[in-house]
Amino acid sequence: MLEQMGNSAITSLGFFWKAGWAFVVGYFISSMIQAFVPKDKMVKYMGNAKLKSVGLSTLFGAISSSCSFAALAAGKSLFKKGAHFVPTLAFLFASTNLVVELGILIYIFLGWQFVVAEIIGGIALIFVTWLLVKLTYPKKLVEEARENVEDNEMEDNFDWKKKIKTKEGWLQVGHEFVMNWQMVWKEITIGFTLAGIMATFVSANTWKAFFLVDQADGFFKVLENAAVGPLVAMLTFIGSLGNIPIATILASSGVAFAGIMAFIYSDLIVPPIVAVHKKYYGMKTALYIAAVFYVSILITALGINYAFTSVGFLPESAKQIMEESPFQINYTFWLNIVFAFLAWFALYLNKKFKQSTSHSMMMMNMEGDSKFKTIVTYACLGYLAVGLLISLM
Secondary structure, eight states: OHHHHHHHHHHHHHHHHHHHHHHHHHHHHHHHHHHHSOSGGGGGGOSSOSHHHHHHHHHHHHHSOOOHHHHHHHHHHHHHTTOOHHHHHHHHHHHHHSOHHHHHHHHHHTOHHHHHHHHHHHHHHHHHHHHHHHHHOOHHHHHHHHHHOOOOOOOOOOOHHHHTTSHHHHHHHHHHHHHHHHHHHHHHHHHHHHHHHHHHHSOHHHHHHHTTTTSOOSHHHHHHHHHHHHHHHHHHTOOHHHHHHHHHHHHHTTOOHHHHHHHHHGGGGSHHHHHHHHHHHOHHHHHHHHHHHHHHHHHHHHHHHHHHHHTTOOOOOSHHHHHSOSOSSSHHHHHHHHHHHHHHHHHHHHHHHHHOTTOOOOOOOOTTOOHHHHHHHHHHHHHHHHHHHHHHO
C-alpha cells in the first residue's frame, strides 16, 4: 500500500511536470486576452439566436479564455446585459472547451487527433445545442432567469488599441495571470492527484468493465461509452483542465474515442457548475442547461467518433504516455525552465499592479469555491508530500 502511494504521488507529480509549461503559456495568453478584449462590446452581437450571432459568440468565448467558473460569471453578465440564451450557451462552452490552454494540454497528453476532435467536435456541439434549444426553447424559464440574474460585474468598455500600448494594460496582464491561477489551482491539484491515484490503485480491468472494453466493437458499445463518459466526469467534480490526465488513463485502458471525447466535453455539467447555474438562473433552468448539454455531448461524441473512423483518424491508445517517465532531460525540461521565467515576469507585473495607486481592485469570492474544496485540495497536497517522501525513502 505504501509503495503504491509513493508511485501514485510520483505519477501525479509527473503529470504536473509534463503540463507545467503548457499552463504558464496558456494562461499568459489567456491573461492578455482578458486584459485587452472588452467583453461589453460583445453583447451587441449576441442579441439573437441566428447563425451569425451563435458563430460570433463561439469566437468570443474562444478568445475569452478562462476557467469554468469565471466563464459562468462572464456568461451571466452578458446574458443580463441582453445576450440571447443560445449565444450565451455557445459562449460558455467555447470559453471552457475551445481555449488555448486546453488545446495544448490535450496535445501533450492525448495527441493531435484529440485536439482536432476537440475543435471540430466543440463547434459541432455548439450547433447541436443551438438546434436542441430551438426545438425545446423554454421561453418562460428564460424570461424568469433573466429577471433573477443579478449583474454586479464592472463595466468593461475600452479601446484595446490604446490600452495595449500602455504600461497599465500590461500590469493588468500580470494581475489577470495571478487571478487565473487563484481560480484554477485547486481544481488542477485535485484533478492531477486523482489521476495519479486512479492510475495506480484502479486497475485497467475496472475501466474495461465500466466501459465494456472487452465486448465486441459496435454501435451499442460506442453509445454506452459516450453515455457513461459524462457520468464519470460528473463524479470527478472538477473541470476540463484537471480532467485531461484522467482522460489519458481512460484512453490507455481502451475506452472508445466517443467515450473519451464525451468525458472531456462534460465540464459544464459537473455538479459544482450546475450549482452555480442554479444560483444564477434557478433550479429548472440549471437542470435544463445540463440536460441540453448532456444530449448535445452524446450526439456530438457519437458523430465525431464515426467521422474520424470514416477518414482513418481514430487515435491509438495513450499507453505510451502512461508508461514513459516524465522526468527526463528533454523538451519538457527546457520548456519548463523557459516558461518559469515567464511566470516570474507575470508575478512581477502583478506586484507592480497592486502597488499602483490608481487601482484598488479586490479579489472577489470565486463562484464554485467552497471550504470543502479547500480541505480536499490541502488533503491532496498532503498526500503528494507524504507519497513523495515514501518514494524517496
